[in-house]
Amino acid sequence: MKRLFIPIFSIVMLVSCGTAKAPADAATDQSSNVKGDKAFLTAYKEIKADDLKKNLYVIASDEMGGRDTGSPGQKKAGEYMVNYYKSLGISYPKALGSYYQKVPADYMKQRGGSNLPDSENILAFIEGSEKPEEIIVISGHYDHVGTQKGVVYNGADDDGSGTVAVMEIAKAFQSAKKAGKGPKRSILFLHVTGEEHGLFGSEYYTDNPVFTLANTVADLNIDMIGRDDPQNRGKQYVYVIGSEMLSSQLKVINEAANKKTNNLELNYSYDDPNDPQRLYYRSDHYNFAKNNVPVAFFFDGIHEDYHKPTDDVEKIDYKLLEKRTQLVFATAWELANMPTRIVVDKK
Ligand SMILES: [Zn+2]
Secondary structure: OOOOOOOHHHHHHHHHHOOOOOOOOOOOOOHHHOOOOHHHHHHHOOOOHHHHHHHHHHHOOHHHOOOEOOOHHHHHHHHHHHHHHHHHOOEOOHHHOOOEEEEOHHHHHHOOOOOOOOEEEEEEEEOOOOEEEEEEEEEEEOOEOOEEOOEEOOOHHHHHHHHHHHHHHHHHHHHHHHOOOOOOEEEEEEEEOOHHHHOHHHHHHHHOOOOOHHHEEEEEEEOOOOOOOHHHOOOOEEEEEOOOOOOOOHHHHHHHHHHOOOOOEEEOHHHOOOOOOOHHHOOOHHHHHOOOOOEEEEEOOOOOOOOOOOOOHHHOOHHHHHHHHHHHHHHHHHHHHOOOOOOOOOO
């Protein structure tokens, strides 16, 4: 997630105001309570902590050098992702002609990203069976802040966790498709670059969308979902941000998806317009929201290793990462298969 430029000690004081409003009865393991049709349940079970872990140990390894925008390490992580999609038989949007959407150095320079080399968004795509022109975007940034003074900032949570979650959700949808139950609407798995320097990859995508934004139903953005923050230590929770800003339906759908899956505590405290963290503006979903596309941003909070070289794979709670990934999948499944697309009815 993009840094807010206020001193770190004041961040610690400012974020201590979150209040949770959610059921207090979340049992430790409710996986046996997961409800839904057979196709959903089969696909849902494809999302596994071990697979998330396996991919994250590659994406957030030292070999990727902290994945700074346009760096060789980031490109290497990108190659791993592309090979993963190929191995699953998941292609790219036809109109794009490859998995890569180039984000030019000049574009980033005009927005204050001086000295960044050309970089790439990575797009994988599953075409819908009934309404292929309507698109659900599931996004996460795969860049991080690189190597500084010889120390690799691995960004396991930020946003390695979102990156592997998007990959895992794609696998689940593809498995449903292979079983003849692919999504009715199309799903775009959008791995954006340049986030840490200023949300450049998502801005470039929404300035140059592969599918028209008018036909883009929603963006579910995942940026940091593998840890917990001091206010929620040990809880089964996730922050959901922005889900009722543009559509009265999205929050309702996400809550229903949560109820039929892991029943996490959904924390909306960052939806407060007066919250000093301004998280609604600080990750890639914002570029969709400003174009009137409904969004939900899934986030674990600001923890002690945020933007530190200690944001490492050993500190991820893989079971919690699995549950949060399953929630995003369940919400996307509903958005993709419901009879009519959600409406934009708020400004
Ligand atoms: Zn970040």
